[in-house]
Amino acid sequence: MKDFELIRKDFPILEAKVNGHHLIYLDNAATSQTPNCVIDSISDYYKNLNSNIHRGVHFLSQKATEKYENTRKKFKDHLNANSTKEIIFTSGTTHSINLIANGFINSLKPGDEIIVSQLEHHSNIVPWQMLSEKTGAKMKVIPMNNLGELDIKIYEKLLSNKTKVVFVNHVSNALGTVNPIKKIIEKAHRYDAKVLIDGAQAVPHFHVDVTELDVDFYVCSAHKFCGPTGVGILYGKQRILEELPPYQGGGEMIDEVTFEKTTYADLPNKFEPGTPNIAGVIASGVALDYINDIGLDNIKKYEDKLLAYATKKLKEINGVKIYGESENKTSVISFNIGDIHPYDIGSVIDNMGVAVRTGHHCAQPIMDYFKIPGTIRISFCFYNNFEEIDILIDSLKKAVRMLS
Amino acid sequence: MKDFELIRKDFPILEAKVNGHHLIYLDNAATSQTPNCVIDSISDYYKNLNSNIHRGVHFLSQKATEKYENTRKKFKDHLNANSTKEIIFTSGTTHSINLIANGFINSLKPGDEIIVSQLEHHSNIVPWQMLSEKTGAKMKVIPMNNLGELDIKIYEKLLSNKTKVVFVNHVSNALGTVNPIKKIIEKAHRYDAKVLIDGAQAVPHFHVDVTELDVDFYVCSAHKFCGPTGVGILYGKQRILEELPPYQGGGEMIDEVTFEKTTYADLPNKFEPGTPNIAGVIASGVALDYINDIGLDNIKKYEDKLLAYATKKLKEINGVKIYGESENKTSVISFNIGDIHPYDIGSVIDNMGVAVRTGHHCAQPIMDYFKIPGTIRISFCFYNNFEEIDILIDSLKKAVRMLS
Amino acid sequence: MEIIEIQNEIVDEFNMFDSWMEKYEYLIDLGKNIPKISNENKTDDNIIKGCQSKVWLHATEDNGKVNFFADSDAIITKGIISLLIRTFSGQKPQDIIESNLDFIDKIGLRQHLSPNRANGLNNMIKKIKFYAIGFNKKINE
Amino acid sequence: MEIIEIQNEIVDEFNMFDSWMEKYEYLIDLGKNIPKISNENKTDDNIIKGCQSKVWLHATEDNGKVNFFADSDAIITKGIISLLIRTFSGQKPQDIIESNLDFIDKIGLRQHLSPNRANGLNNMIKKIKFYAIGFNKKINE
């Protein structure tokens, strides 16, 4: 077992002071912090091998291309994909989802249906809404229950031969619910529907195996697993990606260009036009190595303990109501205290150095369900510790005293 | 006048060795190198303020948002836009062009025409080709002459009331030609056509004023002006951007989301869904400050001297044929030597530490015009010097000896 | 009192506090005593956008002077808008239009507001000036 | 000679050179003497993709052995493919299919090839094996 206290030293930002207090960073579901090795890999890239990739014949271009393509291999291995052709680098989860949604623009028609869950992040709602408007396909919603769990019975009823695509997140960013995606995928496949899983909140916390899941598309963002901003990873089954139309046009994604006709390049280049975020992609691979060195099993065990401890401590505060109480949860607690506006509490504890998120967490449909304007959300990473939770609880108590 | 030799010390990569030789980097049109201040700003971001922006109530989020938005202001000032609402951050020029091309998807119809130049980079051809296929609008091409200059007479004849969009690069990446865009814009506006200028190769080399140009859209990439990879800057007139449909759906670009209906946020957020490349955007602002500190006028003067010197020296080599001999050129020389394949020369001088680009430079239509498979392209940045050009010439001579 | 005097008064009051905590506590107190908007005026039209919390603002004109009423579901937001109301209620539209609002910075609040909230604050000020412009027109007709 | 022997011979030859420059010069020499593809076989079908330079490769079968012919517009590329032809021309399809190609690494060329060229090289080898598979089928029918 790793010593999680030692790990903290890898993250320089954890030394920051806010208003004279030590920073306590509990907003990891929004973005995680970055260890020195990842930061250094970015500097190292610009100091030693910065160059445009693929097209160059020179030394730097060769080195940069090698590192970039080697990173693709790392993600292929990590997600257990079949081929590096199945790994596309994008600028983030949002971009990845839009890329896939656009892929269905020619194949969907009025009468077809696409199924979304009530637990989704806006990034996994709006692109499909736009697609639905353009194609006339209808959107159906898998509802959730009071515990923040999807109702699989209703999901089964929504499925039919009309269903063409299902998109669900692996873990809800607003409530922390881990959805039974294996079951969801299996049932969709009975109707030949494709499934996209938004794994933005899953990949940082436990191991994901796309082959075992038999998922069609799986997406995540590097900045949520200790990587840099501006990098998304998109897995897609080769056979399906080959059939999808390209999303953006540009250099590198084409084979030949004349003004009459353009032929597209093979995977993965077909979906990576233009100069990618080369430094960022390479640094994402370093972040992946970093969490794999700690071990996702160790991470999961430790974060589960943090979650249990924080949940217990929170419940001891008078008037706390936790949203999302599934048995299957990771690293996120959404809550309110009495009638106090979450925004007020967030502002007060921020001045005490405790960084949490308040609001709708880009998941308004969940807020609508609970009829609340928003929640306070705390979310953990493996560098958080029990002492920080104690300080959080203390700050919350002070805030409640001030605000009531 | 700046001491351009001192400037070299700001770029750590210029110390690199290739095969025992000093690196001579002459592939700046593909990507420019990064000064220490830009590299440090990225480290600094991750060490001190990494946080998701806009939505947070906490200290880090506030600091990061401030820096991000302040960078928008820098670009607004630099390009002389009217408002920060007119500056959109994307992941690169290619992304920006696709965003705008998509914006016309509902307004173009069969019978409409879009005009492109023969000098374009694939990134400024393929997105419009895709749009043309989807909408039925026709593509017309402004041809070029032997010197690599656009034929404005023919352009005038191509223009008509059918013309809806014109897209031309400010500077050709393959030949270095500076196009007379002010004239091109003015003439297009007489027919109420919108104009997109691809400034990827212009912004690094001289000053651009979007208000004076009266251009509708202007795009560029940070990695071409000493900034990081993965950042594009898109200028658009506010009135026009407001009318364009959003491109990608996601968080932050929406105002309210229900499953029935989504309303979009104001500019610039409407076009920036999802977590942006925050560190990269901030570092791009640092790169902008850096080149402004040197002064674009100084840069232009110095680079013009490099260009003149290199052109003269190259012509002294037997059999050299330069492609692109307009009076109006910046920092790029494309050439071949005798019948020797450019790829052979590129490979040989690479082993001598001289990094150039060979091939079609993502501009096949230009190669088709000259009926050549490709060229050797050298391209300068202000950190290059005369000594490097001498070494280049020397290496070329050696290569020719080996290869003939 | 003139707008500038009220502002100076507020700055003096806040200067008495050493810590942000005392400032916040004072703000919360002020929030509790805000001139409440009546329920029928809590319409969508009167909502100010750009806050995580909802803010309603209504204004009436009486004898050439403007009176403001507001509410919010968040108490700190209420405190902030109550400062604005204290400054502007009972003033002439023209004076409101011409006023300067640097007191927000002077009381050292800005650095303790999130950008979100700062944005909301800017929108509140916009809405207040917007009301003033409307009444000014009416008066001058 | 068997494939493995030819490969060892090539490795030995290249080991005589100390510098990449000599290796390149040798490669260029080899390129000049490549068994040329006839013009009628320079079809689009015979072009190998993935190179900045064009490469044509054609093969014939004669008495259970395969013969290769090629050309390229770049001389270094010609040199590389001439090494492959030297190794595989006159071999049995089955032997070609089963052969291993690590000699490319052993002669220290890989590090002096761009990824683009390395990619092209991989495609050449694929095409060679592809021909061998085809002929093998034919022979075994």
Ligand SMILES: Cc1ncc(COP(=O)(O)O)c(C=O)c1O
């Ligand atoms: C003229 C021109 N347009 C567009 C591009 C594409 O830019 P990016 O690869 O940064 O998207 C380039 C760069 O290669 C270019 O030179």
Ligand SMILES: Cc1ncc(COP(=O)(O)O)c(C=O)c1O
């Ligand atoms: C579940 C989920 N999906 C999608 C996103 C969007 O990711 P990004 O902002 O990196 O595009 C997020 C992050 O906020 C998320 O939590």
